[in-house]
Amino acid sequence: MLRRTLLLGLCRGPLGRGLGTHRGGSILDRDGKMSEIKKKIQSILPGGDWNPLYDTSHLPPESSDVVIVGGGVLGLSVAYWLKKLEKPRGAIRVLVVERDHTYSRASTVLSVGGIRQQFSVPENVQLSLFSIDFLRNINEYLAVADDPPLDIQFNPSGYLLLASEKGAAIMENNVKEGAKVCLMSPEQLRNKFPWINTEGVALASYGMEHEGWFDPWCLLQGLRRKVQSMGVLFCRGEVTRFMSSSNLMKTASGEEVNLKRIHEVHVKIDQSLEYQPVECAIVINAAGAWSGQVAELAGIGKGPPGTLQGTKLPVELRKRYVYLWHCPQGPGLETPFVIDPSGTYFRREGLGHNYLGGCSPTEEEEPDPGNLEVDHDFFQDRVWPPLAQRVPAFETLKVRSAWAGYYDYNTFDQNGVVGPHPLVINMYFATGFSGHGLQQAPAVGRAVAEMVLEGHFQTINLSSFLFSRFYSGEKVQEHNII
Numbered sequence: 393m394l395r396r397t398l399l400l401g402l403c404r405g406p407l408g409r410g411l412g413t414h415r416g417g418s419i420l421d422r423d424g425k426m427s428e429i430k431k432k433i434q435s436i437l438p439g440g441d442w443n444p445l446y447d448t449s450h451l452p453p454e455s456s457d458v459v460i461v462g463g464g465v466l467g468l469s470v471a472y473w474l475k476k477l478e479k480p481r482g483a484i485r486v487l488v489v490e491r492d493h494t495y496s497r498a499s500t501v502l503s504v505g506g507i508r509q510q511f512s513v514p515e516n517v518q519l520s521l522f523s524i525d526f527l528r529n530i531n532e533y534l535a536v537a538d539d540p541p542l543d544i545q546f547n548p549s550g551y552l553l554l555a556s557e558k559g560a561a562i563m564e565n566n567v568k569e570g571a572k573v574c575l576m577s578p579e580q581l582r583n584k585f586p587w588i589n590t591e592g593v594a595l596a597s598y599g600m601e602h603e604g605w606f607d608p609w610c611l612l613q614g615l616r617r618k619v620q621s622m623g624v625l626f627c628r629g630e631v632t633r634f635m636s637s638s639n640l641m642k643t644a645s646g647e648e649v650n651l652k653r654i655h656e657v658h659v660k661i662d663q664s665l666e667y668q669p670v671e672c673a674i675v676i677n678a679a680g681a682w683s684g685q686v687a688e689l690a691g692i693g694k695g696p697p698g699t700l701q702g703t704k705l706p707v708e709l710r711k712r713y714v715y716l717w718h719c720p721q722g723p724g725l726e727t728p729f730v731i732d733p734s735g736t737y738f739r740r741e742g743l744g745h746n747y748l749g750g751c752s753p754t755e756e757e758e759p760d761p762g763n764l765e766v767d768h769d770f771f772q773d774r775v776w777p778p779l780a781q782r783v784p785a786f787e788t789l790k791v792r793s794a795w796a797g798y799y800d801y802n803t804f805d806q807n808g809v810v811g812p813h814p815l816v817i818n819m820y821f822a823t824g825f826s827g828h829g830l831q832q833a834p835a836v837g838r839a840v841a842e843m844v845l846e847g848h849f850q851t852i853n854l855s856s857f858l859f860s861r862f863y864s865g866e867k868v869q870e871h872n873i874i
């Protein structure tokens with residue numbers, strides 16, 4: 393059972409908790425007292441002005457039922473669904489800890505905003521199908537009274553996946569349940585999209601509905617606005633430590649395991665050496681590309697190799713470049729989100745013959761993830777040649793800008809990790825989606841909230857996405873990883 397916390401008891405004034413819990417006076421009395429105290433402090437401070445060092449409103453509360461590490465799209469989606477599904481309303485206190493409120497390195501805002509149904513694993517199809525419903529009806533889910541409606545800028549242009557002779561059989565066998573997909577021969581492809589050179593293409597798969605791209609920033613801000621209106625608390629800081637208690641247990645096979653429960657999260661406050669402990673019942677690891685590091689802070693993976701205790705969360709930073717180019721002779725408004733057999737992808741960006749795209753490097757080519765600088769040679773050597781081969785008009789393109797972002801890359805099978813850790817029993821994951829976490833976030837947030845509140849998945853069974861697969865070795869075999 394989650395502890396009920398009293399919001400009133402945790403309100404903070406400039407001198408911390410004491411003022412927030414003041415009873416018996418009107419707000420005006422209290423404000424009067426607060427300004428008296430401020431005046432007293434001002435009179436003894438050098439300079440005389442109100443000193444922001446004494447303002448504690450930026451600090452997290454001393455306790456929260458749920459602490460979400462990471463305020464990207466996945467963390468915010470979990471926060472949203474926890475508040476939406478909680479019973480009774482206001483039952484749980486949720487705190488989101490985000491170290492960078494500009495989101496300068498967050499995958500969510502550096503992604504290319506694509507959503508598709510063309511996956512081979514049924515769970516992935518179901519996740520994306522729910523998400524498209526969420527996006528289409530975003531103002532039913534995320535409306536906030538007196539605020540303007542959201543415009544997610546959805547472009548329903550479909551994904552066009554191209555397969556070589558080798559990949560054609562897999563493409564044919566892909567799950568299409570619930571996803572309206574049309575398979576096309578090279579000739580049909582030429583008829584529909586005459587600007588494509590079909591050399592080396594044996595089969596194409598075109599999404600007829602529920603696919604396209606949208607504005608990730610708008611989804612992020614919409615979620616943030618909504619969860620704030622639902623009472624979710626935010627704190628600008630970095631989670632640097634977990635305090636936990638442990639229990640030594642024996643499994644049926646006689647293996648000794650250490651069950652851990654986190655009871656306190658340490659939050660290092662932005663631009664300060666200070667840290668603040670937050671007592672909690674549940675921790676959600678939604679730290680994106682950094683979630684492997686956050687898991688390590690909780691001791692995950694720090695056991696003998698080959699044991700469950702020694703199994704790491706295999707999620708790490710992988711740098712991916714996105715290039716934006718202009719090409720007046722390029723394909724027009726009907727351009728879908730094209731995925732070439734070489735792995736190179738592109739889509740239209742706006743209406744002015746601008747396009748964006750890129751290509752994942754091979755394992756050997758993986759760039760140093762230590763910074764987000766762009767390698768322009770990568771475009772010349774690896775992206776442009778297959779692009780120009782597939783769309784001859786792209787011979788004349790001019791690159792206008794570029795950026796790099798991090799995939800929250802799951803090195804084990806490039807699919808999401810959802811649900812609790814088997815040993816650190818109150819840490820739940822919503823991470824590791826590699827290149828498709830943005831589009832699945834609405835459904836994943838709901839799945840994690842169901843797990844936290846009900847103890848099992850209710851709407852989509854994501855048991856195959858649990859952490860335990862990293863120990864048992866059972867991969868989620870998704871063929872359409874981009």
Ligand SMILES: Cc1cc2nc3c(=O)[nH]c(=O)nc-3n(C[C@H](O)[C@H](O)[C@H](O)COP(=O)(O)OP(=O)(O)OC[C@H]3O[C@@H](n4cnc5c(N)ncnc54)[C@H](O)[C@@H]3O)c2cc1C
Nearest residue numbers: 462464465466499500503504506631680797828829830831
């Ligand atoms: C170039 C590129 C293209 C992509 N294209 C697509 C696409 O077309 N479709 C799609 O579905 N997906 C796409 N993705 C993937 C998608 O962006 C991610 O899977 C998704 O955004 C992950 O969301 P997140 O909330 O987990 O991560 P993030 O958005 O990175 O959020 C995690 C947050 O956690 C914070 N954090 C980390 N550690 C701590 C800590 N210790 N304390 C406090 N805060 C912390 C970080 O500051 C960060 O803001 C793409 C990714 C990239 C890089």
